Amino acid sequence: MQKNIDNKQEITRKEAIKKIGNYGKYAALTALGTYMILNPQKAQAASAPSDPGTGF
């Protein structure tokens, strides 16, 4: 089967918003639900070893 999709066709922002319709609104919700959790070290530490080795 042959597909005829013209990817080069450019549309304006306004047209794009119209095209995605209601889904555009949900982008705002997705942005609100995007966050970054940062955990400090659980205790004071010196520079951490890159290879913890096999024992003392």
Add this chain to the structure above:
Amino acid sequence: MKSMKTLYKVIEDKTITWFENTNEYVVLENTTADILKRLSKGISVEIIVNALSKKLDVPLEKAEDFILNLKKKLYEPNNSAKKEVINDDRYIKKPSSYNFVTFYKINEVIFKISYLNEKESSLIHPKFDHLVIDAVENFNNEFEVFINNNYIFLYVDKDYIGSWSHHHVHYFQGKFSMEIIQKIHQKKEEEWLGVFHASAISNGKKSMLFLGDSGNGKSTSLALLQANGFTCLADDFVPMDAKKQEVYSFPASISIKQNSLKTLIPIYPELATSTEYNFTRLNKVVRYLKPNNTNFFAHLPCNDLVFIKYEKDAKLSCKKISKIDAFQQLIPDSWLSPKKENAQLFLDWFGSLNCYQLTYSNNEEMIKTVSNIFKNDL
């Protein structure tokens, strides 16, 4: 809903939210933080859903899904925390004698530190070698360090402080340093705001923190700056107090990696002959350089955070960076007090900072730039 203690701080276009139960910092959109604030005030989900649905022009059920999901993820206490292995230390007997006993003097405070064997000594001593004094009868503090059953133990003035497996030896070293600063500066652990993995210099009036990944040149920059009129306050372990949010001096040596020797030996000829330590575990070979600080009681305010990077042939660049980006890099590398009052002080201090990214290859240009940052004259 069970109330949860949170703090909020607007920085740039985000809200940093701190959760007391986990000591986590979460970078949120302002609207998301407002939703959390309303939930914690006891405002019903229905009211918040209605407001959000109107604001974003989305169907009620979508707004509701979003809020319930947010509430579940951020607001309800997470009890799945990994259980830590509890070491049963009751039957551990302290050694009756130690093979390495060393005395150190930090300002006027004398520490007697007893290491069971060379191994224990090698984990601590090299960074403090420049503080060694002859054995004395009277000392202020006694630390004991020994390995037993593959755990390393620390006692301070006869009190058990903790024990760590070899996987956590950097936490042992961190705790050791923490005990030292508590004794030098007469402050208990809860009186500290945090400890940063950074280098700290001062111009006598204020201090500046250098941050960056290992190998970026924090310590080398520090060594260059202390040869050019600045004072080294701390390297690798930078404590800050809660009361005044000042950077405190920590007396350990500056660790210099092999690839910096060529730059530094002309300035510090002693580095050519100083002992080389091969830390296979850290995958690095280092020599230690004495800090030029003579007053280990020193503590100074800090307004500037500099992410520093030495890059061969790089043109000097120093620009202000987003504080949110700086925050994301700072937190995972730091120990921050879990106390609510301290977390608030930390957020307020962070909010008042200037954050820079400094990339250089020419040492003189770097020194001049740091000098200008100190003068607020960039």
